[in-house]
Amino acid sequence: MGLKVLTLIKLPYTLRMKESKEIIAKLKPTNEFSQFNITFYPNSQDYEEYYNPHYPNNSCLFIEIEAVTELYDAGNYKVYDNNDYYHTLEVPEENRKLIFEMLRKKLNSYLQALNEHTKMFWIEDLPMNPLSSTIGKTNQFMFLNANQEVKTSSRFWWKTLDDYQIELEAIGRSIYSIDESIVNKCDQLRVLGHPWRTHLNKAKVALFESQFNEFIIYCSIASESFIKQLTMPKIYGLENDIILKKLVRTGNNKIVDSYYNVILKYIFGKSLEDVNPNLYKGMNTLYQFRNALMHNGEISKKELKKAGYQDEEDLTFSICKNMFESLDETFSTVLEIMESKIK
Template sequence: MGLKVFARIKLPYIIRMREAKVISTKLPATKEFSEFTITFYPNLDCYDELYNSQYSENNCFFIEIEAVTDLYHYGMYEVEELSIYTTYNLPEEDQMVIFNMLRNRLNEYFYYIAERTKMFWIEELMMNPLSGVIGKRTDFVFLHPDRKISGSARYWLSCKDDYQTDLKIPCIKPLDQDIIDEFNETYVVNQIWIEYINKAKTSLYSSKYIDFIIYSAIAAESFIKKIVSFIQETKEGKDIVLQKLIDVGKNNFVELYYKIILKYLSGKNLLEVEQTLYDNLRTIYKLRNAIMHQGIIKERDFKEAGLEGIEELNFDLCLDMFNKLQRAINSTLELLTYSMKCDTY
């Protein structure tokens, strides 16, 4: 029989509407959703907390989704009787899977909307992988697949949390006077890889896993190339061997820099220090190449990247790759810094 998800999503951008009226469309059925209806709402004061008085009425700030998935059955879940309708309480794991499917279907549609309307600021909706919040806020309820939604009566469970305010990890430090005053003492010019490390992390916590792979690859490459370039500049005279290594090994970046050149400069390489970190860089680059050449990652690409049995990117997988990427950068810095210190004596 399936399960109906009824959701309201606050968009992270504005969609301009020709008229200030409610419009809806039904999307074709897919294997995930046998029914999928999107409703766009104008900016009217009758929508209370979602109304924005600073903007005209023909702007859309939120949408409603009414979708039925046959991959889950309402009979599997605990029932909650409400005055408006009967709802079903899903465990967090099932809820997250459904939200992710919902987001993916919406993003397919919004790619079309962005191209058709030329509203270039319409981009894929992010999803907090820790809470399932799509966009800026997600209101939702799970219903019987035959339940009809009518009138203005609504009951929602709301997800409002935001990883930018709620994420609890030790490396996050609240801003204080000391931090804002330390810029001149600690800032290092041209650490371009830090920019891409931050972009990769933001993509990770927005469930933009393709972007995560691309930014991670850029961070790994820009880091090691910047460090090697710095070492070249500090050497007395041109290092002909190093330059030849760079020239002849351009087609295999990870092996060239993190194995051969690192071994030449420091006496050790990342493969010898910790093979899992080296293998992780190869995985990131193989996935990056698949994206660049095909636009997608296929099952055989995961297998070739050492991820046999994986069918798609997910938060836990990408988080593990990100942590290993940071450790690889730190280990490489330690090797090269120690080597440079030894050369000065």
């Protein structure tokens, strides 16, 4: 029987339109969606709730998707609201998240093509909060029978907002809400300019926006920047050490084995593998994923299986969250190795 999802997405950027009128893109059917239509709306007072007087009328600030998936049966869900226009269905959160993950993946693939064809370089993949499944900044939606006609004039939405910055419980270190003492104290603080901190923070943001490929890249940049900065020969008066020079020269193509194992042990007497083999294994997995992205453009099911994720088809929030926590612990462990040697 299938299931229809109708969702309105507020875009985090503006699309230029030749004319101030609705445009509908009807995408080809796939295994996931037998129907997938995208409506681009102009910035018009006809859509009062979404109208922005600061933008020209031929600007698209929001889109609506009408899609039908045959992977779910509307008959399995109870009616949430039975009104004169629609019989909206109550789809459990777990199923809703899976449906929106499929929808976002297809939508982002289309947006990449739109970026290339229009040369609007600012068109990017739409982020999705993995906790609420909100696509973009605001996501309004309803689920219907697959053959339900959609009336242009009426909508009865469920609405979710991307509020992870408000609702998120602390991950890793505690999150502190600002108060008068904090905002004044920060003027007296100076944060050391470590590039790896910047990329580690970018990785965390990518994690909570379901940008999992970007998450892997940011983590790999952070880990390489961190270990190279920590093992700079001149810090320890070893800039003329012939052996270390050779290790550094040959180590650039094998960051994990060369730096987190051999060079770390040469300078400090212990390696990450010596101290915590599980963290060392986690670093190898990170670079295995990073290399897959750099060389193949994706992380295959084979790569996931090799890393121990036999039941996964793609990277997930859970996998990436575990990797982030492992990387954070790796940095702490390596710093402890350094500090113990210096003492």
